[in-house]
Amino acid sequence: MNLCRSFRFKTTSGSLFILSVLLAGATSCRQEPENQLAAAANPQQNQVELTTAPDSVVKPAETKAWAYPGPEPLPGAILPQKRIIAFYGNPLSRRMGILGELPPAEMLAKLDEEVANWTKADSLTPVQPALHAIVVTAQSKPGRGSKYRLRMTDKMIDDVLELAKQREAIVFLDVQVGQSTLQLELPRLEKYLKLPHVHLGIDAEFSMKNGGIPGRRVGTFDAVDINFATDYLAKLVTENNLPPKLLIVHRFTQRMITNHQQITLRPEVQIVMHMDGWGHPALKKDTYRRYIQKEPVQFTGFKLFYKNDLRNSPRMMTPAEILALEPTPLYIQYQ
Template identity: 35%
Template sequence: MGSPLHPAGTNDATGRRRVAAVALLLAAVAVVAVIAVSALGDDKDGDRNAAGGAQAQEKKPKPKPKPPTLPTGGRTIFPDYRVIGFYGNPAADELGILGIGPVSKVAAKLKRQAKPYARKTRPVLPAFELISTIANADPGDDGLYRSHMPDKLIRRYLKAARKAKALLVLDIQPGRADFFTETTRLRKWLKQPDVGLALDPEWRMQANEVPGTVIGSVRAREVNATTAWLDKLVRDKNLPQKLVVIHQFTLDMIDDRSKLKARKGLAITLNADGFGTQAAKLDKYRSFTRGPKRLKHGYKLFYKEDTDLMTPKEVMRMKPRPDFVVYE
């Protein structure tokens, strides 16, 4: 609506007062506008400051994640723990106790078997030693006389091992392949903090040799190359100490045994394999433990093949006490 018209003869003073009032009103509006703009500017500055603060908070370095540990805590296997394991593969009962029956029941049996070995000063760390590469009498498509277990099977045993707070140890019977090649192909498993490695030279064949017809052997150089690669993986991934088992039941199964190298990130263990009488097995163990002192000692027991199976109490009386005991 427009302003009302003034009748003729209206007092000029009144008009001037109205003009003055309008001028004052406009001035007041201008002041309010200035204050509003100023306030708006302050709000923008506040927003900028708040945004800057948020950015500053975002730029703060994130705390480093804690390094992975062993299944029962800590990052060192030996001498903190004594490892007690079951060995095998579900392909056949003859391959060992680990593969006989549902894995949950096997885990419960391992827990019972390991209990007598525990000490207050040295608790037990259970282990599933799964044959992940099996030597065959058949050459296969590549002529290397070995077959690989599917990922699905390894994953199933890793899941069960984790549920039991145990290590999973992947055992390699390489046939005519070599330990280094067979180990590096397991990288996706070995980079896990709770997965170890076992090398079985009995099944390391040379050219023209067939598994099961001869006893295999390996040179220390091949073992050292393999453990060097694995030790680097442990360092690169900041993993806890990783168990490495080297099986043997004759001294000549590892050529140049004295040249085997210890690795800071690995708990390398020479395991006295083979079944028989207690006397024969103890003699073999003593001969093996005269070897490199920088490596750890293991001992294998066979539920079916051993004559008069040794009890945990008898095993713990052995000198030196085994760091690793595995049942087949």
């Protein structure tokens, strides 16, 4: 059984036309089935060997002490005092995640439900709601600049910030660099990252360092890339007297992140290694143990898919099951 990801992209060449397709909701991301041509070319891609059996009984969550690596964060840090519950996607597409799948009022009401579920499951850890928006999307065509990525407009980001205000939610800006780099993409987002409630996500799956086309194989980030991002954020924190920033790093295979032991931990930035694969609960737990538990870096995250997690399973994982993981995730993302 595969722990799958979906890779359909727009196939037009002009960036303006690509955006119109996105606005029409024709973009697909991880909610859609895998690209069949890519799967045929590389049938081993995204496969995870199952080494654990499904739990027959869900154990209650236990309080586990974990000595978080790295220096103590600066005042105002969110983790580990709170658990973040985030809705992920793009408000211009109904097919990239729950953030854009539902009308705004319905989406926020559903977020309220998940916040209540997690508050009930772990009453000792306050919940911080969040909206996690993809603001640079990987593309299957070169597009403007031949970087295989499409930058969203400031208006889209502003709209997400306005939605977040309605729930006192923090915001994550997620970057899929394609054949671009973090060095090129982060400066454009700086005016938003200077805001105290705006944080960053970087998706290694779509970082095509060797010139590949996004979606045809899984990309990678090295410790050098992650250190650039944390250094960039740390400087913003210091220069603007901000509380610590959060950096979410997507991961669901070994090669997605290389040289993790060389990642520099800083008091200005809190790093979350985020398990970002979908499938049966047993597969998701196994992937978490293989690639997150063994190389946690600092804090950990876990993703739940409203659609894809049900493709090969009759149910999604429960908060109790996720709370029983070691280390206990403090960032939970719904797509």
